[in-house]
Amino acid sequence: MTYAATNRAKTHCLHGHKFTPENTAVNKKGGRSCRQCSRVAHKKYYREQNPELRGFCPLCKRGPKVLVRDHDHLSGKQRGHICHSCNLLLGRVGDDTDTIESLKKYLQFHGKKKIYLSGGIAGLTPPEVEDFFLQTQKKLEAIGLKVLSPIRGKKLDAECIQKYEPNEIVTRDLNDIGQCDLMVAYPSTKSIGTFMEIFFAAYVKHIPIVVVAQNEHIRAHYWIRFFASKVVSTMDEAIKHIRDWYL
16 A cells, blocks of 8 residues: 555544544645644644743733734734734724724723721721721721721731831822722721822722721811711611722
């Protein structure tokens, strides 16, 4: 039997793939090859020739994995390298930024909302501060909120003021507020930082704020009443209002 006849008699390729009509490529001389093996070899060669195309996707931040060339679907201009999933997503929405923004808002609305917990800690001991934030955070998480607490990751002790730079603290707090959908604030008469956070959340970020204040002067103050979406006396009242109005 000739080599050509032997080759034609084969039912599977060297790697065990069946020679079906869909999986068989025939060249000009009549030789057969496995399409599945050809695809694997092509991808391997492509990765070897383009080592920079393996890494973390700049959009979803996942990886390391194979990245593909992304292009503008109108002009065809190459834009960069992203993962296959993100490339498909951009293709499905036609690169339309309005649709992408709508998707973001849709997911935010139906996803777990974030709330910033702002509290006056002046005059409290470190254990009292930790207990207040921990207990309040548990109550907020119990109604399905993701809580960003300003004390997370901090070691609270007598020297904590000297441990952190003012810019370090304020920058993170402002960034946290900017990520949140809501704020609950518990100011005391000495809470300068809490009042600043209320102003930033309302006037700059325009997010709803529920103020918990037992002090009548704070409750009745024009600025608090102007910027707060709701002013209540207890944290339990605040949680009920948040659950009824925003969840």
